[in-house]
Amino acid sequence: MTDERAASVLDVAHRARTAAADLAILARAQKDAALLAMADALVARTAQITAANDEDVARARENGTSEAIIDRLRLDEKRIAAMADGMRQVAELPDPVGEVVRGYTLPNGIEISQRRVPLGVVGIIYEARPNVTADAAALALKSGNAVLLRGSSSAASSNAAIVDVLRSATESGDVPADAVQLVPGEGHEPAKHLMRARGLVDILIPRGGAGLIRSVVEESTVPVIETGVGDCHVYVDAAADLDKALDIVVNAKTHRPSVCNAAETLLVHADVADAFVPRALSALRDAGVTVHGDDRVRAHDASVIPASDEDWQAEYLSLDIAAGIVDSLDEAVAHIRRWGSGHTEAIVTDSLSAATRFTSTTDSAAVMVNASTRFTDGEQFGFGAEIGISTQKLHARGPMGLPELTTTTYVVTGDGHIRA
Amino acid sequence: MTDERAASVLDVAHRARTAAADLAILARAQKDAALLAMADALVARTAQITAANDEDVARARENGTSEAIIDRLRLDEKRIAAMADGMRQVAELPDPVGEVVRGYTLPNGIEISQRRVPLGVVGIIYEARPNVTADAAALALKSGNAVLLRGSSSAASSNAAIVDVLRSATESGDVPADAVQLVPGEGHEPAKHLMRARGLVDILIPRGGAGLIRSVVEESTVPVIETGVGDCHVYVDAAADLDKALDIVVNAKTHRPSVCNAAETLLVHADVADAFVPRALSALRDAGVTVHGDDRVRAHDASVIPASDEDWQAEYLSLDIAAGIVDSLDEAVAHIRRWGSGHTEAIVTDSLSAATRFTSTTDSAAVMVNASTRFTDGEQFGFGAEIGISTQKLHARGPMGLPELTTTTYVVTGDGHIRA
Incomplete structure (x- = not known):
C-alpha cells in the first residue's frame, strides 16, 4: 500500500518534471493565454465546482466542523468569479522568467549574464481554503513552474473539480496539462512521499497552521520555504x-x-x-x-x-x-x-x-x-499576488511574489576561452 | 555524553547568535579592520600554526593517510601567507550589507525598501584543507555573520590554532571574538547537533565530498545549501x-x-x-x-x-x-x-x-x-571570493560570493498608515 502510494506520488512528480521542461521555454504570451483560458473555464464550469464543493461542505457538516471553517471551505458563484479574476490579474503581471539579474563582461572578454529561470517543480501543501488551488496554480504557471498541489482532505472534491477545470482549459494551448496536478491518495502518506521526492520536486511550500509547517520542515528532504507564523x-x-x-x-x-x-x-x-x-x-x-x-x-x-x-x-x-x-x-x-x-x-x-x-x-x-x-502582504507591497510570506532567511524573506518562484542560471559566453 | 555534547554545541551556537546581533550593525570599516588584524595575526603567528599543523600531519602519517591527502592538509609559511592575503582581499571587497535591492513608493505614500542584512549564524561543515577555516571566517565576517566552523578531525589541531589566532586578533577592535568559533567535540555527534540547531543556526553549508553533502541534506533541519557535486x-x-x-x-x-x-x-x-x-x-x-x-x-x-x-x-x-x-x-x-x-x-x-x-x-x-x-568559479566570475558553488536552486545557484551570505529585510515607512 505504501509502495503503491509512493509510486503514484512519484508518477505525478515525474510527469510534472517533464511538463516543467516544456514550461520553462514558453513565452509569456503562451502562459498568459493559458491563464485566461483557465479563468474563463472556472466561470463557465461554476456549476461543476459548486456541486463538488457541496459534497465537501456536507461531509464537513457530518463531521461536526465549525461554521467558521465551513465558511472558509465554501465556494459560491461570487468566490469562483473572484478566483477567475485572480488568475486574470496574474496574467497581467510581468513574467519574471528571462529577467537578467546581473550582466557584465570580464577582463578576458567572457560575457556573464545571470538570468531568472523557473524553479521547475513546485509543491504546495495547504489546508482548507480551496481558492488556494487556483491561486497557486496561476502563480506557478506564470513563473514557468509545474505545480503539485496537496490540499486538505476536507476540500478534496472541490480541489479535484478545480484542477479538472484548469487542466481541461490547457487543451487548446501550449501549456501541458501536467503543469497542474493534484497529488493523489488519501491520508498523510502522499504528503510524506512528496517531502521525500528530492531531485524531482525543487521546492515545497507549506501553507497553513504552525503544526503543518513544522512537520514539513522536520520531515522534508526537499528544500522548504517556511511561511506564515506571525507573532x-x-x-x-x-x-x-x-x-x-x-x-x-x-x-x-x-x-x-x-x-x-x-x-x-x-x-x-x-x-x-x-x-x-x-x-x-x-x-x-x-x-x-x-x-x-x-x-x-x-x-x-x-x-x-x-x-x-x-x-x-x-x-x-x-x-x-x-x-x-x-x-x-x-x-x-x-x-x-x-x-x-x-x-x-x-x-x-x-x-x-x-x-x-x-x-x-x-x-x-x-x-x-x-x-x-x-x-506585510504581497498585494499591499505591489507584487500583484503572493504565494505566501516567508519567515525564513533562505531564498525569500517576507511576501513572496513571482520572482521568488524562480531561480537563476549563469549564461557564460566566450569565444573558445580556456583557463590558463 | 550525547547530552553534554549537545549542550556544548548549543552553547557555541547561542554565543554565535549573540555575536551575530552585534555584527549585524557594524560598519564596513569596523569589519575590514578586523579582517586586516586577523591577516596580520596569521602571519605573525605562523610558527604556532605550523606547529599545530605538524601534529595533524604526524597523526595522518601514523594513520597511513596518502601523501596526496597529507599535501592538502599541510600548512607552511607560504600557504599561511596566502590565507592572510585571502583575508586582505576580502577586506577590499564591497560590503553587501545595507545594499538596497528594491526600493519604491506605494500609491498610498508608504515607502518600501528591501535591504540586504546578514543571515545571522552560518555553519560550515568541511573536510581536510585547513585554509577553508580562514576563508570561511573572512567571508562570514565581511557579510556580517557569525560563523560556526566544523572541520574534519584530521585537521583538528590546525583548525584550533587558526581559530585561536583569528579570535585573539579581535581583541582590540569592534568585532566580538565569538564571531568565529569552532564547534567543539570529537566524532560525528557535534555536527549532528549543529544540523538540528534550527532557530539558532540560520544556514549550513557543507563543503566536501558527495557523502558529506548527502548526509547533511538528509539529517539537517537547519536550511542547507548543497554545494559542489559536478558531473x-x-x-x-x-x-x-x-x-x-x-x-x-x-x-x-x-x-x-x-x-x-x-x-x-x-x-x-x-x-x-x-x-x-x-x-x-x-x-x-x-x-x-x-x-x-x-x-x-x-x-x-x-x-x-x-x-x-x-x-x-x-x-x-x-x-x-x-x-x-x-x-x-x-x-x-x-x-x-x-x-x-x-x-x-x-x-x-x-x-x-x-x-x-x-x-x-x-x-x-x-x-x-x-x-x-x-x-564556473567565484574568482573567475569576478566575485573576488567564493564560499562554495551551489548546485541547488534555492537561495543561491552557482558560485556564491558575499551577497549570497545575506538575506533581506523589508523596511516599510509610513506616516501613521493603517489598512482600510
Whole structure:
C-alpha cells in the first residue's frame, strides 16, 4: 500500500518534471493565454465546482466542523468569479522568467549574464481554503513552474473539480496539462512521499497552521520555504505620536485578527506609558480585544489578565493581545528577538535615530515605521499576488511574489576561452 | 555524553547568535579592520600554526593517510601567507550589507525598501584543507555573520590554532571574538547537533565530498545549501569550430581534474563525429586521459573502454572522461538532464540558434557557450571570493560570493498608515 502510494506520488512528480521542461521555454504570451483560458473555464464550469464543493461542505457538516471553517471551505458563484479574476490579474503581471539579474563582461572578454529561470517543480501543501488551488496554480504557471498541489482532505472534491477545470482549459494551448496536478491518495502518506521526492520536486511550500509547517520542515528532504507564523509586535516609542500609535495598534490587532500579519504584542516605552496605556487599553477594550499585560500594564488597570511566557510567544490569531512596558528601545528589541517569530514588527516614533536603531536591530522579514503590521502582504507591497510570506532567511524573506518562484542560471559566453 | 555534547554545541551556537546581533550593525570599516588584524595575526603567528599543523600531519602519517591527502592538509609559511592575503582581499571587497535591492513608493505614500542584512549564524561543515577555516571566517565576517566552523578531525589541531589566532586578533577592535568559533567535540555527534540547531543556526553549508553533502541534506533541519557535486558536460555541436572544441574539451578535463567544474562527459554531434572524435581521442590520450565511450565512439577506436551507466553519472575527479555521440542537440540536452548534476554544461557552437536552445533547455547552475566549464568559479566570475558553488536552486545557484551570505529585510515607512 505504501509502495503503491509512493509510486503514484512519484508518477505525478515525474510527469510534472517533464511538463516543467516544456514550461520553462514558453513565452509569456503562451502562459498568459493559458491563464485566461483557465479563468474563463472556472466561470463557465461554476456549476461543476459548486456541486463538488457541496459534497465537501456536507461531509464537513457530518463531521461536526465549525461554521467558521465551513465558511472558509465554501465556494459560491461570487468566490469562483473572484478566483477567475485572480488568475486574470496574474496574467497581467510581468513574467519574471528571462529577467537578467546581473550582466557584465570580464577582463578576458567572457560575457556573464545571470538570468531568472523557473524553479521547475513546485509543491504546495495547504489546508482548507480551496481558492488556494487556483491561486497557486496561476502563480506557478506564470513563473514557468509545474505545480503539485496537496490540499486538505476536507476540500478534496472541490480541489479535484478545480484542477479538472484548469487542466481541461490547457487543451487548446501550449501549456501541458501536467503543469497542474493534484497529488493523489488519501491520508498523510502522499504528503510524506512528496517531502521525500528530492531531485524531482525543487521546492515545497507549506501553507497553513504552525503544526503543518513544522512537520514539513522536520520531515522534508526537499528544500522548504517556511511561511506564515506571525507573532508580530507594535512598539510605541518614547518619541511616538500617540494618536498615530493608537490607530496603528488598533488596526494591527483588529483589522483582521486571524491572519499572520496581525499584531500579537504591544510594547510601550515607559516614558509614554502613563499617557498611552490607559488610552490603548480603553480603545482595545472598545474593539473587543482582551489584553494580557505585564505587571506595569496591570498597574494601570487591575482587570487586565496577567501575561505569561505563553502570551509573549503566542500567535493568538484572535482578539487577544499581550502588552508590556519597556524602559528602552533596546529592551523592546531584545523582547522581540527573544519571543518573536521574525515576521513583522512595527515601531511608532518620530525620532529618526530610534527608527534607524529599531530597523537595524530587529531581525525580522519586515519592519514597519509608523505603519500597521497589516501591510506585510504581497498585494499591499505591489507584487500583484503572493504565494505566501516567508519567515525564513533562505531564498525569500517576507511576501513572496513571482520572482521568488524562480531561480537563476549563469549564461557564460566566450569565444573558445580556456583557463590558463 | 550525547547530552553534554549537545549542550556544548548549543552553547557555541547561542554565543554565535549573540555575536551575530552585534555584527549585524557594524560598519564596513569596523569589519575590514578586523579582517586586516586577523591577516596580520596569521602571519605573525605562523610558527604556532605550523606547529599545530605538524601534529595533524604526524597523526595522518601514523594513520597511513596518502601523501596526496597529507599535501592538502599541510600548512607552511607560504600557504599561511596566502590565507592572510585571502583575508586582505576580502577586506577590499564591497560590503553587501545595507545594499538596497528594491526600493519604491506605494500609491498610498508608504515607502518600501528591501535591504540586504546578514543571515545571522552560518555553519560550515568541511573536510581536510585547513585554509577553508580562514576563508570561511573572512567571508562570514565581511557579510556580517557569525560563523560556526566544523572541520574534519584530521585537521583538528590546525583548525584550533587558526581559530585561536583569528579570535585573539579581535581583541582590540569592534568585532566580538565569538564571531568565529569552532564547534567543539570529537566524532560525528557535534555536527549532528549543529544540523538540528534550527532557530539558532540560520544556514549550513557543507563543503566536501558527495557523502558529506548527502548526509547533511538528509539529517539537517537547519536550511542547507548543497554545494559542489559536478558531473559537467561538454557538448560539441554540429556547428562547432572544432579547433576551439578541442581546446575546450582538453582544458575542461585536464586543467584541474580533481575539482567540481572539471568536465566528466563529452558529447559530440554525429555530423562532426568523424572529423572530431579521432582528434579528441588522440588529444585526450596525449594528455593522459582515459576515455569511456559509447559504441559509436568505440567504432572510431576499439581500444576505448565501454561506458556504462555508472560512467554517465560519474563525477570522476580524475583523468577519466565519458564520451558519446548524439544525433541532435536535444538528445545532448536530454542526456545531460538525465545524468548530469546541474552544475555546469558547455556547448561549443557557432550557431546562435543552437546556443540559445542549449542555454534555455539545460537546467544547470551555469551554461557555457564556447568556454571551458572551468570558468564556473567565484574568482573567475569576478566575485573576488567564493564560499562554495551551489548546485541547488534555492537561495543561491552557482558560485556564491558575499551577497549570497545575506538575506533581506523589508523596511516599510509610513506616516501613521493603517489598512482600510
